[in-house]
Amino acid sequence: MQLEEKPLMRLISHSNPIILHHWxxxxxxxxxxxxxxxxxGIEFESPPFRYVFSREYLEILASRAExxxxVVVLDLNLSSKVLMEISSKTNRPVISIDHHTTNDIPRSLAVIYYNPAKDGDPEGLWPSAAHVIAxxxxxxxxxxxxxxxxxDLDKEAKNNRIYKKYMEEIGLDPEKDYDIPKNCAMQVWGAEALGKIDIIKNLPISLAYGGIDPCVALMSNPILTTLREEAEExxxxxxxxxxxxxxxxxxxFYASLIxxxxxxxxxxxxxxxxKYPDRIVMIGYLAHSTNDxxxxxRTKRNDIDFSKISIKLRSLGYQVGGKSQLNNNVIGIxxxxxxxxxxxxxxxNLIKQELY
Structure with a gap:
């Protein structure tokens, strides 16, 4: 089920949610x-680097939701099947707010879905879920x-007008002062990259209720700094x-497996x-820290439509996410x-057949 902005925010404002967020x-x-x-008084949870939840994790979530x-789901791009499983197991309605491209829209009355970028975002109007919430x-x-x-966009953010708007709103130059928001984001990224889900779960609490500037809080955290340096190397x-x-x-079309x-x-x-803006690049990767x-x-080319490939991959049973933005077309499996x-x-082989 989909709601317009005002009814959606009235519902959230008068609820006592547990927030399930991306890592x-x-x-x-x-x-x-x-x-x-x-x-x-908000409680936060972040799943253990999975988009399909085990029975054990759903039971943990149900206990925490009592x-x-x-249950408010943010930026996780979960399938309609998983969103309905969350609602069924917790016996609670689910509100999902997102900005990823998808054609998998929940039809259940127990799941409220809000995603202004679901059909694609070629103009870059929805560059982050946090912007949607803002x-x-x-x-x-x-x-x-x-x-x-x-x-989400890395250096491509410099070309995004929404990013520029927020930077100019606080008197920062989107180009010259780019490293300020970048360093703030990279502090979170280090914990994500090294699989420290327990650290990530606690970050929204300190940012929302810590009483100091959120980016200062992130940048002054020595644990996050150490993790970031390890991950960058x-x-x-x-x-x-x-x-x-x-x-x-x-x-x-180029590919490698590492x-x-x-x-x-x-x-x-x-x-x-x-580095290769004229190419389509595919990377297969195993992360030993989480066994994921x-x-x-991914490609920066704007003449490539990944939507048919995404639909085909989903039909084969793969868990697929992605974005269709200017200079940022990506499928993640x-x-x-x-x-x-x-x-x-x-x-x-599928991509070879679909693209050529």
Whole structure:
């Protein structure tokens, strides 16, 4: 079920939610932004780097939801099946707020779905979930929202007019002062990259209710700084390794399969897509820190339509996410570690057939 903005915010404002948020900078900032609007006493949860939930995790979520009357899901791009499972197991209505491209819209009355970018966002009007929430609530920290956009778009944020609006709102130059929101977002990214879900779960509390400037709180956290430095060092090495292993599958389509410790595939694929803007780049990756496997297909080309590929992949049973934005077209597929090699080869062949 879908609601317009005002009824949706009336519902959230008069509820006692548990907020289930994505584990990246945008997810953390989305959660803290919504919590700041609602007020004190919000409980937060972030799933253990999975988009499909086990029975055990659903039971944990149901237990935590007992003292709440609604589950609010932010920036997780969960399938309609998973959203309905959450509602059924917790016996609570679910509100999902997102900004990812998808054609999988929940039809259940128990799931309220709000996503202004579901059909694609070629003009970059919805660069982060935190921005969606900022517009819904009218209450936000412009620097934090800028950081959420940088967290999702990286350097491409400099070309995004929504990012520019937030930066100019607080007197910052979108180009010259880019490193301020970038560093804020990267502090969260380090914990995400190294799989520190318990640290991530606690971040919205400190940002929303800590009493100090949120970006100052992130930048002054020594644990986050250490994790970020470790992740950045490994990222540099993995980008070089993935680049060296890139093989041309067909004209303009390149792929490589690698592994590493941290959850780094998004930034690896983004870096190579930026280095080779005329290519479609596919990276298969196993993260040993969490035993997660992913495949990302990314390109800066705007003449490529990934929607048919996404639909085909979903029809084959893959958990698929993605975005269709100016200079940022991406498909992300989450799979089990033991199925990585087979999935990599199958998806490689599928893309060859669909694109050429």
């Amino acid at each position: 990246d900078a945008d997810g953390v900032i989305s959660a803290s932004t919504l919590a700041s609007y609602i007020g004190q 003292n709440h009357d609604v 517009l819904l609530t009218g209450s936000y920290d412009p620097l934090l929202i800028s950081a959420s956009i940088v967290g 490994e990222l540099d090495n993995l980008i070089k390794r993935a680049d060296n292993k890139l093989e041309e599958v067909s004209k303009g 592994d590493g410790n941290g959850r780094l595939i998004s930034k690896i694929s983004r870096s190579l897509a930026s 496997a992913s495949i990302y297909i 989450e799979i089990t570690a033991e199925k990585l090699n087979d999935a990599y080869n199958n998806i490689l």
